[in-house]
Amino acid sequence: MKKVKVAILGFGTVGQGVYRILIEKRSQLKQMLGVDLEVAKILVSNPNKPRPHAAKELLTNQIEEILDIPNLDVVFEAIVGEEPAYQYLDRLIEKGCNVITANKVMFSKHGKSLQEKAAKHGVQVGFEATVAGGVPVIKTMDNLLRVNKVQRIQGILNGTSNYILTQMRGRGMAFEEALEDAQKLGYAEADPYNDISGQDAFRKLMILSELAFKEQPDWKDVKVQGINEITSQQVKEATEKGMRYRHIAVVQKNYKTGEVHATVRPELIDQSHPLYSIEEVNNAVAIEADLLGTVTLVGPGAGMLPTASAMVEDYGDMLTKTKNVISI
Ligand SMILES: NC(=O)c1ccc[n+]([C@@H]2O[C@H](COP(=O)([O-])OP(=O)(O)OC[C@H]3O[C@@H](n4cnc5c(N)ncnc54)[C@H](OP(=O)(O)O)[C@@H]3O)[C@@H](O)[C@H]2O)c1
Missing domain, CATH: 3.40.50.720 (NAD(P)-binding Rossmann-like Domain)
Structure with a gap:
C-alpha cells in the first residue's frame, strides 16, 4: 500500500x-x-x-x-x-x-x-x-452548483452566539450570564469578541459568498452586528409572540443587477423560517437554489x-x- x-x-x-x-x-x-x-x-x-x-x-x-x-x-x-x-x-x-x-x-x-x-x-x-x-456545507454547495444557481444563503454560523440566544430564551438568562455560561462550558473563547460581535460569522459568510457567487461584496458595505445589545426583556417579548431572535448571516445575489448583498445581524424570526428551530451550539445553513429550492444543513459548527x-x-x-x- x-x-x-x-x-x-x-x-x-x-x-x-x-x-x-x-x-x-x-x-x-x-x-x-x-x-x-x-x-x-x-x-x-x-x-x-x-x-x-x-x-x-x-x-x-x-x-x-x-x-x-x-x-x-x-x-x-x-x-x-x-x-x-x-x-x-x-x-x-x-x-x-x-x-x-x-x-x-x-x-x-x-x-x-x-x-x-x-x-x-x-x-x-x-x-x-x-x-x-463538521457540517458539510462546502461539499453540498459544490455539488449543487454543478446544476443549480444559488440565490441566497442564510446561516447561523457562530455556535456561541446561538448558544447564548438559546439560553436567554430557554432559561431567562441575561446576555452576560449566558456568555459566562458559554465560557464555562468551553464554547466561547476567553476573549469572545469575534463570536459575539458577528466578525466570526462574517468571515464564514464571505467564504460562502466566494463559493456560491464567485465574488464577495465589498467588506465595507456589509453591516455586521453582534448579539450583545439584545436584552432579556426583548427576548421575553419575542417569545410571547412565538418569535425567536437568531443571529443570521445572509448573502444573496440579484442576478438582474449582478449585485451581491450581505448582512450579519440578529433577526427576529417566526416558525416559518428555516433557522427557527436551530438550538444550542449548533450551526445551520439554508441554501436557496433555483432548481433544488431550499436545503438546510444542521450540525456541530466547531469542536475538536x-x-x-x-x-x-x-x-x-x-x-x-x-x-x-x-x-x-
Ligand atoms: N476550535 C474549533 O472548534 C475550530 C473550528 C473551526 C475552525 N477553527 C479554526 O482552526 C484554527 C485552529 O483553531 P484551534 O481552536 O485549534 O486553535 P488553538 O487551540 O489556539 O491552537 C492553535 C495552534 O496553532 C499553533 N500556532 C499558532 N500560531 C502559530 C504560528 N505562527 N506558527 C506555528 N504554530 C502556530 C499553536 O502553537 P502552540 O501550541 O505552541 O501555542 C497551537 O498549537 C483557527 O484558525 C480556527 O479559527 C477552529
Whole structure:
C-alpha cells in the first residue's frame, strides 16, 4: 500500500483532532482511501510545551523543516490568524503540496488566490472546516452548483452566539450570564469578541459568498452586528409572540443587477423560517437554489473531532478527484 506523508500546522484543538483521527482511524483510512497516512511533522509556536499526545521529534517551530520534507503530499493547517498561515500555505502549494485548512480568518481573505495558485501547480485546496465546522456545507454547495444557481444563503454560523440566544430564551438568562455560561462550558473563547460581535460569522459568510457567487461584496458595505445589545426583556417579548431572535448571516445575489448583498445581524424570526428551530451550539445553513429550492444543513459548527473530521474527509475527496498522490 502507498504511504503518504502528511504534516499538521498547529497542534491546538483542531490540529490535535486531526492527529488523533489519523492515528486512531489509521486502519479504516487505509481501507477506505487505499493509502497509509503517516504524520511526518507538526508545526507549533512553542515546541517545548509539554504535549503528551505527540512524539517530541515530530514537533518543530520551523516551517522550513516542513517545506523540506521530500514527497510531502498534504498539509492540514489549523493555526490562528491571517499570517503567517497564508504565507505558509502559499509556499507549500508552490512546492506541489495539497493543503487543507480550518482557518477562516485567513481563507476569507486569501482563499481565491490560494485556489488560483493551487490550480497552476496541479494541487488541491480543502476548506470544508472553515465554515460550520463538521457540517458539510462546502461539499453540498459544490455539488449543487454543478446544476443549480444559488440565490441566497442564510446561516447561523457562530455556535456561541446561538448558544447564548438559546439560553436567554430557554432559561431567562441575561446576555452576560449566558456568555459566562458559554465560557464555562468551553464554547466561547476567553476573549469572545469575534463570536459575539458577528466578525466570526462574517468571515464564514464571505467564504460562502466566494463559493456560491464567485465574488464577495465589498467588506465595507456589509453591516455586521453582534448579539450583545439584545436584552432579556426583548427576548421575553419575542417569545410571547412565538418569535425567536437568531443571529443570521445572509448573502444573496440579484442576478438582474449582478449585485451581491450581505448582512450579519440578529433577526427576529417566526416558525416559518428555516433557522427557527436551530438550538444550542449548533450551526445551520439554508441554501436557496433555483432548481433544488431550499436545503438546510444542521450540525456541530466547531469542536475538536467534528472540525478535524471535516478536514480528513477533505483529503478523501482529494484522492477521489485525483489519483496522483505522491507515494513514498
Ligand atoms: N476550535 C474549533 O472548534 C475550530 C473550528 C473551526 C475552525 N477553527 C479554526 O482552526 C484554527 C485552529 O483553531 P484551534 O481552536 O485549534 O486553535 P488553538 O487551540 O489556539 O491552537 C492553535 C495552534 O496553532 C499553533 N500556532 C499558532 N500560531 C502559530 C504560528 N505562527 N506558527 C506555528 N504554530 C502556530 C499553536 O502553537 P502552540 O501550541 O505552541 O501555542 C497551537 O498549537 C483557527 O484558525 C480556527 O479559527 C477552529
